[in-house]
Amino acid sequence: MALPEARDGTRQAAGAGGGDEARRLSVHELAGLAVGGMIGSGWLFASLESRHRGLAALWDWGLCGAMMVVLAAVMVELGTARPKTGGLIFLPLQSSGTLVATVMAAGLWIFYLTNGVSESLATTKVFALSFPGLLHSPGKELSGWGLACATALLAVIAAVNLLPPRPFVRIVLGLAVWKVLALVLVVVALFRAGEYHRAELYPAAHDPGPGDGGALPALVSSSMLFAYIGFQGPLDFAGNVKREGIGEAARLRRAVYGTLAGATALYFAAQVALLGHPELSGYPAGDPHVLTGIVDRVGWPGYVLLADAVVAPLGTGLVYAHALTREVDTLAKAHLTHRGLQTASGRSLTVRGRPYEVYWKVLLVNFVLGSVILLAVRGTWETITSVNGILTLVVYAMPGVVLVALGPACSRRREAVRGILARTGFLTIALVLYWAESSRLWYGMAALMAGFLLLLGLPALARTGLPLVGRGAYDAKEQLTLLRQWRTNPAAGAAVLLLGYLAALTALHSLTQQWPSDARAGTSLFVLVLAAAVFEGLVRLSRRHRRPEPAPEPGPADPVSR
Numbered sequence: 291m292a293l294p295e296a297r298d299g300t301r302q303a304a305g306a307g308g309g310d311e312a313r314r315l316s317v318h319e320l321a322g323l324a325v326g327g328m329i330g331s332g333w334l335f336a337s338l339e340s341r342h343r344g345l346a347a348l349w350d351w352g353l354c355g356a357m358m359v360v361l362a363a364v365m366v367e368l369g370t371a372r373p374k375t376g377g378l379i380f381l382p383l384q385s386s387g388t389l390v391a392t393v394m395a396a397g398l399w400i401f402y403l404t405n406g407v408s409e410s411l412a413t414t415k416v417f418a419l420s421f422p423g424l425l426h427s428p429g430k431e432l433s434g435w436g437l438a439c440a441t442a443l444l445a446v447i448a449a450v451n452l453l454p455p456r457p458f459v460r461i462v463l464g465l466a467v468w469k470v471l472a473l474v475l476v477v478v479a480l481f482r483a484g485e486y487h488r489a490e491l492y493p494a495a496h497d498p499g500p501g502d503g504g505a506l507p508a509l510v511s512s513s514m515l516f517a518y519i520g521f522q523g524p525l526d527f528a529g530n531v532k533r534e535g536i537g538e539a540a541r542l543r544r545a546v547y548g549t550l551a552g553a554t555a556l557y558f559a560a561q562v563a564l565l566g567h568p569e570l571s572g573y574p575a576g577d578p579h580v581l582t583g584i585v586d587r588v589g590w591p592g593y594v595l596l597a598d599a600v601v602a603p604l605g606t607g608l609v610y611a612h613a614l615t616r617e618v619d620t621l622a623k624a625h626l627t628h629r630g631l632q633t634a635s636g637r638s639l640t641v642r643g644r645p646y647e648v649y650w651k652v653l654l655v656n657f658v659l660g661s662v663i664l665l666a667v668r669g670t671w672e673t674i675t676s677v678n679g680i681l682t683l684v685v686y687a688m689p690g691v692v693l694v695a696l697g698p699a700c701s702r703r704r705e706a707v708r709g710i711l712a713r714t715g716f717l718t719i720a721l722v723l724y725w726a727e728s729s730r731l732w733y734g735m736a737a738l739m740a741g742f743l744l745l746l747g748l749p750a751l752a753r754t755g756l757p758l759v760g761r762g763a764y765d766a767k768e769q770l771t772l773l774r775q776w777r778t779n780p781a782a783g784a785a786v787l788l789l790g791y792l793a794a795l796t797a798l799h800s801l802t803q804q805w806p807s808d809a810r811a812g813t814s815l816f817v818l819v820l821a822a823a824v825f826e827g828l829v830r831l832s833r834r835h836r837r838p839e840p841a842p843e844p845g846p847a848d849p850v851s852r
Contacts, residue, residue, distance in 0.1 A: 314532040315459070320524035320545035322463030327520025327609040328553050329469040329602055336514045337561045338580060341571060344493045347561050350514055355554040357722070358518045360715045361686045362546050365525050367708050368689050370539035371698030375529035376620030378522070382688055383624055385695045386832040387781025388769050393788055394688050395621050396741030400663075401681040402614040404737075405519075407660050407667075408674040409603035409610075410443035415578040416599045431668045444660045447607045448653040451615065458612065465605035470552070472598035477559045479591035480584070484566020491565055515679045517557060520606065521546050522686075526613040614656060615649035625767040627745060631655065673733060680726065680734020684792070687719045691825060695832035713825060720821035721814055723795055728803050735796050742789075746770045780834035787831065791824040 315323075340347035374380050378398055383391035414436050418424040424436035432440060451458065524531075524545045531538040564570060567587055573580040581599055585592030622632035631652050667673045690712030697705070723731065749768040776782040795817070802813050 313455070314530055315524070315527055315541075316532055317536075317541040317544050319459050319463055320527075320531065320541055321549055322459065322466040323523035323527070323609055323613075324521050324545050324549035325466035325469060325553075326462045326605050327523040327613075328518065328549060329466075329473065329520075329556075329606070333473070333517045333557055333560055334580070334599075336517050337557070337564050338570060338573065340514070340561065341564050342493065344491050344565065345562070348558060351554070351557050351561060354514045354518055355550065355557075357715075357718050358521065359547075359550055360711055360718065361689075362521050362550055363711050364690045364693055364708075364715050365522055365686075366543055366546050367711070368693045368696075368698075369525040369528040370542055371693075371700070372696065373528040373531065373538055373542075375527050376616045377528055378526065378685065378689070379617050379620045380624070381692045381696070383626075385692045385836065386784045386828070387835050388624070388626060388767075389772055389782055389785030390688070390788060390828075390832075391621075391624065392626055392745050392769060393738070393742050393785060394685060395617075395626060396745055397681045397685045397738050398617055399614070399621075400737050400741050401678060401685055402610045402617070403656060403660050403663060404674050404678045404681070405610045406444060406447055406607040406656075407440075407663050408516075408678060409607035410440040410447070410660075410664070411674060412603040413443055413600050414440045416581065416596065419578055419582060419596075431670055437664060437668075440664055441661050443604065443607075444657055444664070447604065447611050448657045450608055451611050451653055452648065452650060458608075462605065462609060462612075465601060465608075469598065469602045469605065470556075472594050472602070473556055473560070475591050476584070476588070476595045476598070477556065477563045479588035480560075480563035480567065483588045484563060486566045515682065516675045518550075518553065519678075519682050520609065521550050521553075523609050523613060526616060611653065611656065615652045618652045618656075619649065626769070627748075627766050629765045676727075676730035677733045677737045680723070680731060681738060683719045683723055684734070684738060687716050690716045691828045691832065695829045695836070713822065716825045717818050717821045720795065720817050724799050724814065724817045725810075726799070728800060731796060731799055735792060738792070780831040784828055784831040784835065787824060787827050791820070794820065 337347075340350055343350070368381060369377060372381055372384075379391055379395050382394045411432070414424055414432060417439060418436065421435075424433055424439055425431070426433050426436075450461070453461070524542055528538070528542060531541050567584075569587075570580055570583050573583065578599075581592070581596055584595055618627065619632050621627045622629050663674075693708055694712050700708070746769055748764050749766045750770050752764040752766070752768075772779060772782045773786065774782075776786040798813070798817065798820075802810055805813070
């Protein structure tokens, strides 16, 4: 729904055309995007994985929710101060230059793609309850037929995104309402059918609590982080929010904060409700047969859960695919990927006399890339969520730097609060990455580097005679040579600093992963110092990049011009 926004990224004047205002997103539609992006397949598996900790698992949910509130506050402040559809790519480009924007674009692109892939995998696993041939073994890899089913679901997600914006948003809003009602109904049924004993609520031996680092690995190693992501859906469309009445900023805040608060309450309730069902602990992580176990326990509400297990993941996939089209469009307009992926004049359809933009090329490319990722991980849901969780943290870290570097006009008090929130979020993400499981961290960082090199390398290959990309077939500006100027070019320096920081964090994690928890807790102080130094360095380089170059001294007049 980018029609009301001008092509150059500037916003039209408020009230300039009632038709434009009518097409903009209301607070309910923004909340539908947020809820649709958040409540998918993660909450049930995350609750089951953590139920052995008893009520202590609520620490994990609470810590993850608190971290997301801080990150959301940063992104909301940025989105309301600089509202821009596709802002997760455009704003880093504006603040820090093309190379940092390319790093963020690689992370965001894979992050959104893997989310859609994971949701198609989750739905396929539910289908496997009736068609066991879709899985090689319960809860693990998909068979050939399973991969075909997941690929078909990716195609369905892409096809639905070809609908006009208004019907699409209504579908997403309807699915969001269904998700919330279904989750509430199932939680109530679990409470009524459960039997709660002190041994289940307070197990004698459980993982260490948040005081000694036990909860930090859980944020990435379980599905908890995966269950919370998606609140940024309204911020992907910050440039397309209704302005009349309470205004854009209030609508964005209500949609994002309201969704996070409601989801946290539901996740807490779901975790406690499952503590009354110890028999559900015997299922392997990600095993869809746990759904039939819940049906046996709660009766007919369990069938609502089965239906929701199909509908909710697909609804989440729709939101991410929709948002990704706008982010890739922004990337193409900045000439950081093939310019044919942007929606330009002549690439729109007319329905009932009204034109709307069609991102069919972006959807086609994303479908192909999603299918490749699906085959690469061989349909393993846990691997996909690992990559997704790590890249989520990387993408969510940069808005804090952008907010401080751009320094949108505000009072001194608000500026101080923004600085505290931005630095707190950046340092918290550094700690969570450091405490993540080694294999998951490597998966995520390898995917980020592969995407970054692909975006940088394809324009360089365009000068060769290779098929598909050679001889100018791939139309994007070459940025690879800018890395050589990292000592003198602040934009290149910021990219090198960011990549070096992520590499150092990964190396430090690998070197200390076998250390005792108390020793690693001490190393966390060094991680915090490193993250703080990198944050200030990125802000300083970004501000230098935005600072206009001084005008050259006038030289002697050219004799020819006299």
